[in-house]
Amino acid sequence: NAGVTQTPKFQVLKTGQSMTLQCAQDMNHEYMSWYRQDPGMGLRLIHYSVGAGITDQGEVPNGYNVSRSTTEDFPLRLLSAAPSQTSVYFCASRMREFTEAFFGQGTRLTVV
Amino acid sequence: KNEVEQSPQNLTAQEGEFITINCSYSVGISALHWLQQHPGGGIVSLFMLSSGKKKHGRLIATINIQEKHSSLHITASHPRDSAVYICAVRFGQGAQKLVFGQGTRLTINP
Numbered sequence: 001n002a003g004v005t006q007t008p009k010f011q012v013l014k015t016g017q018s019m020t021l022q023c024a025q026d027m028n029h030e031y032m033s034w035y036r037q038d039p040g041m042g043l044r045l046i047h048y049s050v051g052a053g054i055t056d057q058g059e060v061p062n063g064y065n066v067s068r069s070t071t072e073d074f075p076l077r078l079l080s081a082a083p084s085q086t087s088v089y090f091c092a093s094r095m096r097e098f099t100e101a102f103f104g105q106g107t108r109l110t111v112v
Numbered sequence: 113k114n115e116v117e118q119s120p121q122n123l124t125a126q127e128g129e130f131i132t133i134n135c136s137y138s139v140g141i142s143a144l145h146w147l148q149q150h151p152g153g154g155i156v157s158l159f160m161l162s163s164g165k166k167k168h169g170r171l172i173a174t175i176n177i178q179e180k181h182s183s184l185h186i187t188a189s190h191p192r193d194s195a196v197y198i199c200a201v202r203f204g205q206g207a208q209k210l211v212f213g214q215g216t217r218l219t220i221n222p
Contacts, residue, residue, distance in 0.1 A: 035212075042116070042212030042213055043212040045209050059209070101145060101147075101210070103155035103157070105153065105154045106153045
């Protein structure tokens with residue numbers, strides 16, 4: 001049982017480049033979320049999804065896009081990377097509203 | 113504003129000590145999560161609770177809804193318990209978003 005799988009684990013981008021962070025879960029969870037974690041701050045919600053075809057913005061959505069074409073996958077796209085997007089990104093999923101959350105291992109992104 | 117405050121920010125203790133980490137929040141919640149983040153960065157869910165108390169091994173989580181406060185206790189602490197412990201809450205019914213505390217960095221010395 002793989003749980004929540006994030007790829008890549010590490011990435012360095014140049015300012016202006018685009019990339020997609022992948023997140024996949026094999027637990028048939030409806031709810032999936034992307035967070036970023038910065039030093040001295042708690043995890044902050046970027047975007048979330050409550051099911052295939054349904055996404056919504058979180059606390060810090062600017063500069064990021066998401067889509068949810070399948071239950072399993074929830075990719076996060078950076079359209080034009082900026083140094084302010086240097087962070088550690090976590091994907092999480094849960095079955096439904098009041099259930100345990102499962103986190104991926106994180107992606108450490110550096111934008112230079 | 114919906115806020116989550118954890119204390120202490122850093123905690124160092126000796127192996128075997130009883131550990132308490134606190135989490136306070138500003139308004140009524142529908143659920144509270146305790147998470148553990150290891151030095152390698154991975155995040156693991158420890159508990160989700162909305163009332164009362166839960167226990168798993170040496171870990172105990174309690175919540176007092178009236179006082180808007182939760183505690184995470186570790187009995188017979190061990191160096192492998194060294195990690196950052198994060199409290200996260202869901203404010204109100206139907207809310208999709210978790211609001212996270214800044215975390216408590218726990219170090220257990222042998």
